[in-house]
Amino acid sequence: MRLFRLTFATILQRKAWVICAFAILVLPFVLPWISSSTEKPILEQPARILAAWNTLWITTMVWGLFTAAREGESNAKTGIGEYFQTTGLSATRQLFEIWLAVICFITPMAVATALICQFGAGPADPAERSMWWVMNLQYVSLFLMVVAPLLALATALASRFGGITGFATTLCITLYGLYGVGYLDNMVKIEENALIKSFLLFSPQYRFAGDLTQRFCLKSGPVPMDSYWTMLLYFAGILAVFAGLSRLCFRSKTTA
Amino acid sequence: MSSRNTSIVINSCLIGTGLLAWAYAAGPLTSNRDIALAPNPLGIKRSPYGEVFAIAMQGGIDQAFHEGVMGNNIRDLHDLDHGHGDCHGHEDGGQNEVQDAPSLKIRFQNTLTSLSNLPLVRTNPKPAAKALRFQLRRNAEDKLRFAYDLDPSNYANYASLHFFLTEPSVGTRPELTDSSLKLAEDTIAYCLKDPNDPRPSLTAAAACTNVLSLMFDDRRKAAPKYTISQMREYLVQLDHCIARYDDISSRWTEEKSWDLLSPQRIAECQDRSDFIRKIRDAAEKTILIFEGKITNSQASN
Numbered sequence: 001m002r003l004f005r006l007t008f009a010t011i012l013q014r015k016a017w018v019i020c021a022f023a024i025l026v027l028p029f030v031l032p033w034i035s036s037s038t039e040k041p042i043l044e045q046p047a048r049i050l051a052a053w054n055t056l057w058i059t060t061m062v063w064g065l066f067t068a069a070r071e072g073e074s075n076a077k078t079g080i081g082e083y084f085q086t087t088g089l090s091a092t093r094q095l096f097e098i099w100l101a102v103i104c105f106i107t108p109m110a111v112a113t114a115l116i117c118q119f120g121a122g123p124a125d126p127a128e129r130s131m132w133w134v135m136n137l138q139y140v141s142l143f144l145m146v147v148a149p150l151l152a153l154a155t156a157l158a159s160r161f162g163g164i165t166g167f168a169t170t171l172c173i174t175l176y177g178l179y180g181v182g183y184l185d186n187m188v189k190i191e192e193n194a195l196i197k198s199f200l201l202f203s204p205q206y207r208f209a210g211d212l213t214q215r216f217c218l219k220s221g222p223v224p225m226d227s228y229w230t231m232l233l234y235f236a237g238i239l240a241v242f243a244g245l246s247r248l249c250f251r252s253k254t255t256a
Numbered sequence: 257m258s259s260r261n262t263s264i265v266i267n268s269c270l271i272g273t274g275l276l277a278w279a280y281a282a283g284p285l286t287s288n289r290d291i292a293l294a295p296n297p298l299g300i301k302r303s304p305y306g307e308v309f310a311i312a313m314q315g316g317i318d319q320a321f322h323e324g325v326m327g328n329n330i331r332d333l334h335d336l337d338h339g340h341g342d343c344h345g346h347e348d349g350g351q352n353e354v355q356d357a358p359s360l361k362i363r364f365q366n367t368l369t370s371l372s373n374l375p376l377v378r379t380n381p382k383p384a385a386k387a388l389r390f391q392l393r394r395n396a397e398d399k400l401r402f403a404y405d406l407d408p409s410n411y412a413n414y415a416s417l418h419f420f421l422t423e424p425s426v427g428t429r430p431e432l433t434d435s436s437l438k439l440a441e442d443t444i445a446y447c448l449k450d451p452n453d454p455r456p457s458l459t460a461a462a463a464c465t466n467v468l469s470l471m472f473d474d475r476r477k478a479a480p481k482y483t484i485s486q487m488r489e490y491l492v493q494l495d496h497c498i499a500r501y502d503d504i505s506s507r508w509t510e511e512k513s514w515d516l517l518s519p520q521r522i523a524e525c526q527d528r529s530d531f532i533r534k535i536r537d538a539a540e541k542t543i544l545i546f547e548g549k550i551t552n553s554q555a556s557n
């Protein structure tokens with residue numbers, strides 16, 4: 001686990017994570033001031049939930065994917081990967097250790113967001129409060145299932161094609177999965193098109209996870225358990241595909 | 257070589273089973289309309305933030321409305337020269353203009369404004385083509401619709417979109433089209449869901465008055481589409497909205513919730529409430545005239 005410790009320490013030393021942690025802990029309490037909850041105090045909790053989860057998504061999309069890409073690139077470019085290769089650490093193992101270091105920063109952020117949502121914006125009614133626990137657990141698990149393979153893909157793409165490609169590609173995939181597919185789905189609803197429909201079927205529909213923010217705000221209760229398991233299976237499928245692609249793509253040294 | 261083969265096998269297994277699981281689970285998830293919500297990036301539409309952005313967008317809405325209704329967004333060169341900044345020397349005549357020569361800072365601001373308006377200036381002497389005007393109208397409608405979606409209970413944004421939709425466009429007269437009726441009904445349904453704020457009730461009331469006034473226009477036609485009983489239904493709905501406004505607003509007075517609003521917003525709310533009540537009385541008289549219970553001269557008394 002020496003590469004993991006090295007990557008973890010590098011990210012820790014760069015301190016950009018402090019900005020993210022600060023945003024995640026502070027923005028949910030500050031942003032509601034610019035919402036209409038200043039006029040209607042009853043809206044403070046929905047405003048806080050929106051701020052908390054959106055900050056987490058944006059932080060992960062911007063800092064998380066960028067860090068993953070940067071670590072993947074520097075591992076290949078600086079010769080660290082080559083060095084670890086000679087000590088017997090295989091490419092896949094290297095990819096795993098770099099990924100583990102990044103996810104070790106993202107997971108606490110997701111947990112902190114869920115805790116803010118639970119204790120800073122939980123409903124007063126005890127029955128609804130227990131519902132909140134289920135929703136938070138569902139959201140954190142789905143969020144991590146969405147983000148984990150994307151981080152690995154960012155690292156792998158960056159190691160082969162450079163940091164900008166790794167970051168930009170995964171960022172576009174995430175944005176498309178969260179928001180783009182919804183609009184595409186609307187298009188298909190208006191006019192049936194077999195080609196777009198099959199494209200939609202094999203698009204990573206991260207919106208199923210992202211929509212949980214709105215479920216919180218509308219207090220519509222947890223996702224039905226059978227749908228939740230289908231979602232987990234769905235995201236596990238995407239995880240397996242991205243893991244395979246990342247393994248194929250990752251390299252520990254530049255050939256040039 | 258064997259490790260390479262193992263790697264290929266592992267990758268194939270991962271991608272193969274992953275694709276299977278992906279495809280297997282995608283079907284039920286995409287077809288399950290309960291879990292897929294309408295696209296709403298960052299959940300901003302209809303959120304507490306959306307309500308604020310809806311107010312912030314009103315300057316832009318004004319511009320979009322005029323661009324769409326006038327059929328162009330074309331500024332003439334005079335506008336470009338002076339910009340839209342602080343140029344109050346105009347009204348005072350030429351002499352004052354010299355005396356009130358704007359300061360360097362204001363002149364710089366005006367230059368920046370005119371430069372930012374540059375893409376909108378049309379130097380082509382031929383007027384805009386029909387297709388271009390249609391396109392501009394569509395753009396304006398999209399902007400107005402977006403502002404409305406941010407907060408459907410916002411009085412000004414609803415009113416702009418409604419008047420835009422019913423504005424006489426190519427060859428059509430103002431009439432109660434399906435789209436404006438649907439807009440009004442959606443607005444009423446959305447606004448009446450809010451039990452904590454009196455202002456959405458006013459927006460719902462405005463939607464009722466809009467529907468009524470278009471029904472009255474329709475009545476004057478040779479073959480009216482809407483009956484008097486339909487008008488009565490909307491009048492009842494309108495009364496319900498006003499009663500609801502009074503109810504929630506008196507609760508706000510008790511809870512001192514009005515104190516959280518700025519005086520301008522309270523005054524604006526009061527103006528709208530007075531306006532809606534006047535329209536309501538006029539609408540009732542119009543319906544009575546249509547029913548033949550009073551005549552025009554009685555109504556004007």
